[in-house]
Amino acid sequence: MLIRDVFSYAVSAIKRRKVRKGLAVLGVTIGIAAIISIVSLSSGFQALVNTQFEQGFGSDTLIVTTESISFVDTESDLQLYINDTEIINNVDYVNQSTALLQRTCVIQIGDQEYVLGVVGVDYEIYLNIFKNTFITESGSIPHSPDNTSVIIGARVNDPWKNGSALTSIGGEINITYTTRSGLDIENRTYTGRIDGIMGEIGGTNIGGPIDVGVYIPIETAEEFFETDEVGTIIVQLTTSDEQVIVQASDEIEAAFGNQIQVITPKSVLDAISSIIRTIELFVSAITAISLIVAGVGIMNTMLTSLMERVREIGILKALGMQKRTVLGVFLNEAMMIGVLGSVFGILAGSALALSIDQLGLLENFTTGTYNTVLGEISIRPVFDISLFINSLIFGIMISVIFGLYPAWRAARMDPVDALRHE
């Protein structure tokens, strides 16, 4: 039988039992759609993380922190102080460094109140390290700021993202810090002056400027929070050479008796990527199981179809159809279910991922933790041609594998028994 005839024979058989075969196709469609939407969105998440890192962080930047990135390790009791930058600056290949003195405060701006992290930094060094992101859209970052200078992120001034500014350059901002000494709880407030409002940055920036950030001179922070203890020091090296990064990291850690952590952007990116990959793998495995269930559905459909068509198989064999052609005819039917299901699945999965994006279901996903602040995240699905091809191959493969047994049974049927079948 010519290949074209095998195809048209399979099509005629599929057309005959539209509902049953349609349900088998639907099973594959759901599985493939799930894979396409999940993988495209997680690729989108991965792309977002990569972009944010490239944009916000130079590969020559290190984060020195007392906090552990691991959930298992215990944190060190060793504290970092503002002046520790002097120790760090003495390490080879260190260009400059600045401490981040961050505390959570209540911010009052116009008639709006927020609880936000207020970060004390050395404006000049911070600007040198984060050239691409610590940029004001209006106003400017003063070289020698007085102690009332405040720089705010775009979202602090325009929380609803609709252009309705709460304040303008030179406007007042009240910063209230709550502290306690024994049973006494004290609210300390000072009024700052807005010198600069940053442009939109978007996304995550570990240690870097963010849209919901409030930045004040480090001297002001030290005086206002009455401490020089810091959680993080940002370090910029003279080069982004990997060996230098490792060497400088080791030396900085050694300088603090290995009681602190030095995090490189690459290690953070690798850690996040590894988590994303693990989640992606896990979810893909679950969706793969749904495809296997669809495969069992195909096998069931094909076996039922086989039972109904025993006599037909007998006729085909009596007319001289060879075993391998009977096998081909039935495998072709299973494969067509796979092809249809996969194509519909790719379309449905892409449509699902795009509609999640269009409806903004994954936008404004904002969270923040002390010292590791995540800004606004907007995940857009990323469609890779290899994802489509692999899904198509996988869907067809599952269908053919599960169609193999019914096809094999059809092929080895005895013509006399088959023709006698009622």
Added chain:
Amino acid sequence: MVAVLQTVNLEKNYTLGNVTVNALCGVNLKVEEGEFVAILGPSGSGKSTLLNMLGALDIPSTGSVRIGKDDVTSLNDSELALLRRKIGIVFQFFNLIGRFNARENVELPLSIANLQRSKRRERAEELLKLVGLKDRMMHKPAELSGGERQRVAIARALAANPDFLLMDEPTGNIDSKTAKELMTLVKDLNKSQGVTIVMVTHNRNMAKYATRVLHLLDGQITKEVHK
């Protein structure tokens, strides 16, 4: 004359549970080109078993079946399938594919034999005209009468230019008037087209159309009548 079909000491045994049934016990027959042979016998005489052997659908227990130059017992599955393409079988219950129309049913053996679509369409139409179904080509079996269905089955059996036509009770499922018309057609195919025909039947009236009648009883040929 050339023998298109020959059996020598053909035996076929079945095991049904613990009982061995000797369906055919040493059948010797020879059919020559252009003959119209009827194998007449009551039910249980081994007619269907013999037909399966002659159609290369089954393998004998002992003895041999020679179709043309091929000995059925020496062929593998694939070779048997190819051999079946040289035999046109007409079944009692028509055995047409329900989702195909008359023309597509007739095209099926040609499609199995890898013939191009245009050529097989032409051949199918020509055969359907020959069996008097010129205007019913696009009808599905369910839309045809019993006699018409059997005509389609005959056209299908003739499609691949078989060495001979094997008919299993071709009139067993149609009324007597239609049966007569059908047998006239079969007789005509034999006479005017020179088609070799082997027909299995229990009906003496139908056997009368044949040029030679072999009586089968308890798996043996008991009598042979020439006309």
